[in-house]
Amino acid sequence: MRRSLIIIKKGSRKGVAFPHIRRQSRQKSVLTNRFAVVLINPSPELKMLPRMTLGLQQIAAYKRDGFLVIENFVSTTACDGLRARAEEVVREFNPSLISIFSTHEQTRTSDDYFLESGDKIRFFFEENAFNSNRMLRQSKEQSINKIGHALHDLDPVFDRFSRTKEIEQLVRELGIEDPLLLQSMYIFKQPRIGGEVTCHQDATFIYTEPLRMVGLWFALEDATIENGCLWAIPGGHKLGLKSRFVRADAGGTRFETFDDSPWAEENLQPLEVKKGSLIVLHPLLPHLSRENKSSQSRHAYTLHIIDPSCEYPASNWLQRSAEMPLRGF
Numbered sequence: 523m524r525r526s527l528i529i530i531k532k533g534s535r536k537g538v539a540f541p542h543i544r545r546q547s548r549q550k551s552v553l554t555n556r557f558a559v560v561l562i563n564p565s566p567e568l569k570m571l572p573r574m575t576l577g578l579q580q581i582a583a584y585k586r587d588g589f590l591v592i593e594n595f596v597s598t599t600a601c602d603g604l605r606a607r608a609e610e611v612v613r614e615f616n617p618s619l620i621s622i623f624s625t626h627e628q629t630r631t632s633d634d635y636f637l638e639s640g641d642k643i644r645f646f647f648e649e650n651a652f653n654s655n656r657m658l659r660q661s662k663e664q665s666i667n668k669i670g671h672a673l674h675d676l677d678p679v680f681d682r683f684s685r686t687k688e689i690e691q692l693v694r695e696l697g698i699e700d701p702l703l704l705q706s707m708y709i710f711k712q713p714r715i716g717g718e719v720t721c722h723q724d725a726t727f728i729y730t731e732p733l734r735m736v737g738l739w740f741a742l743e744d745a746t747i748e749n750g751c752l753w754a755i756p757g758g759h760k761l762g763l764k765s766r767f768v769r770a771d772a773g774g775t776r777f778e779t780f781d782d783s784p785w786a787e788e789n790l791q792p793l794e795v796k797k798g799s800l801i802v803l804h805p806l807l808p809h810l811s812r813e814n815k816s817s818q819s820r821h822a823y824t825l826h827i828i829d830p831s832c833e834y835p836a837s838n839w840l841q842r843s844a845e846m847p848l849r850g851f
């Protein structure tokens with residue numbers, strides 16, 4: 523008898539309720555260690571078994587804590603493939619347009635390059651990347667903070683990584699009935715220069731009414747305290763939205779503050795995870811990541827997924843042109 527390794531495939535995809543959302547041909551899913559199943563000469567019907575992505579305990583933990591860690595959600599091969607593609611994209615990038623991304627000085631850096639990045643692939647440098655003469659201190663590869671915010675729609679490798687049945691099923695199980703992929707970011711957190719991201723809620727930057735969104739944070743490398751892993755305040759998502767980052771009427775952006783009390787940072791817990799792990803983030807969860815002072819990079823990829831039954835305000839900083847509507851899975 524011949525032995526074979528089979529990855530069970532799921533059934534057909536569900537349709538998307540919005541006619542403006544372009545369907546795309548289904549591309550091969552990213553393989554996941556978590557769902558890899560070894561079978562010996564399986565019958566055809568076994569290949570179509572449905573799978574649950576989340577258990578009831580995991581959903582309960584997400585509701586209680588505001589986050590959920592799922593180990594081995596994507597394979598190391600998929601992580602490496604995305605890293606290699608990011609390297610290529612950076613290699614092809616000519617840094618003639620520069621925008622420095624820093625949550626310390628969000629308003630100052632919210633120039634057109636940033637504000638128009640919702641439907642583009644754009645590059646944002648670390649705040650410390652430049653010397654006083656505006657020259658890069660080190661290679662562009664080691665100086666970029668992140669790439670955003672439409673990698674998932676404009677690059678085929680990112681598209682394949684972002685649109686898998688596993689991700690679709692997971693976000694549906696978390697209550698996003700007709701998921702739309704709003705934004706993607708590739709975050710480098712390079713050794714010794716990867717900057718701090720101060721404590722925030724993702725809903726400050728992406729808001730819907732009612733608030734229905736899921737943030738997905740994929741560890742493309744081991745994330746440790748040393749190289750700047752995420753930290754979160756468990757249960758902090760129950761305390762409400764503190765602020766919104768919106769487009770200002772006069773141009774640029776501003777923060778709209780509802781609650782200026784300090785974060786209970788003494789309650790932060792580090793979320794150290796292995797490469798291939800997924801951290802699911804509630805939009806109201808307070809979280810941060812510290813500087814990377816180590817010699818190890820901490821690459822991560824993030825996706826934010828919204829539900830079109832909720833209103834997406836025109837005041838959100840992140841907008842798309844009519845020519846490039848949001849798409850589902």
Ligand code: FE2
Nearest residue numbers: 722723724809
């Ligand atoms: Fe965040």
